[in-house]
Amino acid sequence: MIEMKWPNGAKCAVCLTFDFDAEISWRNILRRHGIERDNPVVLSQGRYGPQEGVPRILRLLNRHDVKACFFIPGVVAEEYSELTVDIAEAAHEVGHHGYTHTNPARLSPDDERDEIVRGIEILEDLTGRRPMGYRAPATDLSEHTLDLLTEFDFLYDSSMMDRDNPYIIATGQGTLIELPFKWYMDDWVHFGFNYFPPLEYQSGVSSHRKVSDIWMDEFEACYEEGLYLMVVMHPQITGVPSRAKMLERFIHRIKEQGDVWIATPSEIATVCRNAGADGG
Ligand SMILES: [Zn+2]
Secondary structure (H helix, E strand, C coil): CCCCCCHHHCCEEEEEEEECCCCHHHHHHHHHCCCCCCCHHHHHHHHHHHHHHHHHHHHHHHHCCCCCEEEECHHHHHHCHHHHHHHHHCCCEEEECCCCCCCHHHCCHHHHHHHHHHHHHHHHHHHCCCCCEECCHHHCCCCCHHHHHHHCCCCEECCCCCCCCCEEEEECCEEEEECCCCHHHEHHHHHCCCCCCCCCCCCCCCCHHHHHHHHHHHHHHHHHHCCEEEEEECHHHHCCHHHHHHHHHHHHHHHHHCCEEECCHHHHHHHHHHHCCECC
């Protein structure tokens, strides 16, 4: 195993990310079930993200002087443009998360290209910066996605689950850094719940203690092995009061360790690009 060299002699790197899906992921779920109307209560769960979750998370990150990344679908950036600007002005990274948050594997090559282009345009227009990274909506890729990302000069993708540390992917168009994660480090897996439509997210809601134990254990093991750790959260899920406290305890634990680099995905991908990381 190759040990990654993180800045300032840090033994481990931690990356906090938020997929800011708002209502669009719920709207897509309704459509997938053939429901053409916008059920107000279902969509309101997503609206919790911009109304309560993002502001609470921004205050928390600010209190701890931690920079994170928000992956924002283009339609969400358009609808919540002021919040998107607030996120960028607080020096957090803004990443690409599709335009309509449609699973790329369900799109034609032309439509997928259009989603990439429109997402870049709206994020660049609002934040003044071109997004450097991409996380696939619905955590799925088409056979064209990685080529498209390289063609449009993305530095990294963060959707795969095959390694511990970041690594370089060779695509038909060049190379891309992959920042992998694991399902159990995604808050949706533990807390995602919905009553309607049925058969989507009705597995129950986990105890905060259980999830906190999983995340703390993963951090401690990654620290011991000198790895990087990617945490995937959603403002509508982790932005509620008690889970924000859970995140705060997690940040405290990481900071208490001392030699840990808490960094944005583009910062981590840049280190890996410069080091020619091969996955370690
Ligand atoms: Zn998403």
